[in-house]
Amino acid sequence: MPKTSKASATEHMTLEGYEGHFTELDTGYTVAFESYSSDADLADYFKGLPDDRCQCPHWGYVFSGKVMFKTADGDETFEAGDAYHVGPGHTPVLYEGTEVVEFSPTKELQQTIDVVTKNMEAFG
Template sequence: MPKTSKAEAAETISDQGFEGHYTELDTGYTIGFETYTADADLTEFFKGLPDDRCQCPHWGYVFKGKVTYKTADGEETFTTGDAYHVGPGHTPVIYKDTELIEFSPTDEMQKTVAVVTKNMEAAG
């Protein structure tokens, strides 16, 4: 059975206010261990995706802090101890001192990351 941990993650991404450790499993899912050290509404970085929102579903667990997902129907905030699922059509708002883990289908995740990365690079 495939497994990973934050320490064993294959890829680490660091940016101002964010650190993520990711592993693509051979099951078609990517596991991401994410830590946020600053508040940020990331909506602007999803422009160019359908409805300008993330189309990748995520299953997650908040170890510490909180995360909000905005959808066409409103928004929902998950806090310490919450396990959650967010479907396609969302944008995240992240908060300082948050640690979480997310499980996402790799193919959809890669499509989203490509657009978000392009938008972040354009924003400087």
């Protein structure tokens, strides 16, 4: 059975206000251990995706803090101790002091990351 942890993750990303540790499992899913050290509404980074929203579903657990997902049907906030599922068609709002683990289908996640990375580069 495949497994990973924050310490054994194969990829790492650090940006202002964000730290992520990722492993692509051989099951077609990516596990992301993420922490946020500042508040951020990331909606602008998803422009160019259908409806300008993330089209990748995520299953996650909030260890500390909170995370909000904005959708066409309204906003949903998940706090420490909550397990969640968010379907396609959302943008995240991150809060300082939050730590989560998320499970996402790798193919859809990569399509999203490609657009987000392009937008981040354009914003400088």
